[in-house]
Amino acid sequence: MKFDKRLETVILILTVFFVLLSIYTALIYTPEVREEDGWSAPKAQKIFYFHVPAAWVSFLAFGVVFIMSVLYLKNSLRKWDTIAFASAEIGVVFCTLAIVTGPIWGKAEWGVYWRWEDTKLTITFVLWLIFLAYLLLRGGVESENKARLAAVFGIIGFACVPLSFISSRIWQSMHPNVVATSEGSMSSETGIGLLVGVVAFSFLYMFMLRKRIAIQEMASKIEDLKEKIGGI
Amino acid sequence: MSQGLAIAIKDIKTEFRTKEMVFSMLVFSLFVMVAFYFAFYFYSLSSEALEPLVSPILWVTFFFAGMFGLLTSFSKEKDRGSLEGLMLCPMDRSAIYFGKVLSNYFLILLVDIFALIFFVLFFSYDFNGNLLPVLVVVFLGTFCFVVSGTLISGIAVNAQDIRGVLIPILLIPIILLTVLMPSVNATSKALEGDIIDAIPELRILGVFAVIYIAIAYLLFDFVLEE
């Protein structure tokens, strides 16, 4: 119990520290990219230092859902299911932010909001859809095996996506004119900026995850108590 | 495996006795075609303008009509309680899945072929001798769709009230990249006459069919168990 409390404090402090640091690196430390390097909107490019980490952390969160789902099916301990659910919700939050900020930058840089030809965008979008569906499934099924069904769907959903990423290479070779990456050349400062952003968001993810799990546990405690009182 | 086959035969037999599902799927696919026809009516499409639209129209019809079939394949058994009867039989639970895959595949393919005929009639389309390669793509793409759809249908059947909406909600994001896109691309290429060009897409479909079957084989126990 005591260790848990301390860990929480440590995570909170680290989260705040890295979030502040990431804002500093994104706005002040990292140099502006230059138009000569092929960027048509160099100022707007600074969205990247949060857009890319948000996308990364959402992948991390969905990966956690996948792993927890496998663990849950193996030994059906409730805690794995709780973590999977919490992680899916937070993953959707981060993914939404990444998906919303992407087009804002895209409009400034490319002149269009979205490039469907870009596999990275498409796959992020599909992942987002899949985990929205996951949350709907969790809300919709009222049976005792809800957790098990959600775990199966989480596995299907996440397993398909990396695989379609691999297979998308084949499509790209079929469409030679539309290969577009969302990162240009990267200097080392840009790399550091992105790294700090990823670390900051990862800590934020951990903090949120713990909070979400705590909420879930409280809710089930309340259910228990209600049953107890109802039973007497 | 023989039990899976027995389930499929039983399903097809009951289906053809009542004909409710096949009939509504056929009518639905007809209506989708009609809807497409009237949606494009204003443009009075020439055959050249129609060319890029052929495979998207076909696959959207296949998928939406097919989803009807998936909707009832488990819910009928569940509502009548006969799913428990199947689960009491001494066999692997995945045999139920394979049986359902076979019967769904048969019924949905049937509807696909009728939808193709409707398409030809409405848009007076001429396959120019490319019908065979298109059929190959349709057979493989539909198989991949059925394999993933039957798994999702097994999951969605547990949501009593909203299972009707849950199947498309769960299924569409899953098949977007793994079935829909390769099938449409491959069909377009087959329509141009070079099936060889479509081999990468066909390979993707094959790989994902295997992946979905493997997932179902591993996890279908968890889907059915109470």
Add this chain to the structure above:
Amino acid sequence: MGELEALYIGYSIIWLGLFGYLVYLHMKQVKLANELKLLEEMVKKE
């Protein structure tokens, strides 16, 4: 939409989104904590 505008909008969406979610979590936690307290007191009384 200018470049800087895009940047400002993007930043505010990210931080408002994250902060909003945190506030939502916190409010939910506080609400549940109150409910839990109430129920625990009821159990004690009985």
Add this chain to the structure above:
Amino acid sequence: MPAIEIKNLQKRFGRKKVLCDLNLEAESGEFLVMFGPNGAGKTTLIKILSTLSRPSSGNVIINGFDIKEESMEVRSTIGVLSHNPFLYDDLTLKENLIFYSRMYKLKKDEKTLKTLADEVGLLHRMNDRVGQFSRGMKQRAAVARVILHNPPVLLLDEPYTGLDYKAWEMLTDILRKFHEEGKTIFLITHNVELGHRIGERLAILVNGKVAFECEKKNMDIEAFKGKYHGLMGAQK
């Protein structure tokens, strides 16, 4: 060797405990009747015994097979009859029986199927669709399905629900006959009089536990009724 052996069986649905620490044994050839009010966990127990549901903890052995490890063997040694006949309305009785014999990997020829239908008094309706049957006939057809693979253990979950008098008598006769043949019968019901009449050993399930167990010969119907209603008060 006991035909059914339940040791420390527990079943939780999420946080809810449905069965807690249930212990029960039925000797081979015994007619055991279990009573319990709604929500006592009767159906859950049958579902676990018939391998439809997995226990949270504890062991169940049926005819020497563990339900967790050897579920296939368990499924082929049991016959389950509930208020739902598990038959397909759109198929004829004969087709239903052929379908289920395929599922049990049995080779049944015309003659055996006919004998089977005759046994439950439905020979004249062999080629009619089950959907046209009355409730009682459906239940008789279900009996034919259950004994298709000649299981030594029968699990019955409220098989009398919705039956008229004639069908009721018929089912009782069939159960007696099975009992004489030496099959183990485990019947679950909330009908005290019926259960007391046909059972050999009686047990009462309350709050997921066996609250009372006795031989029928040691307790007459009035005493047993009193006991049952007394225990009912303890049900949540």
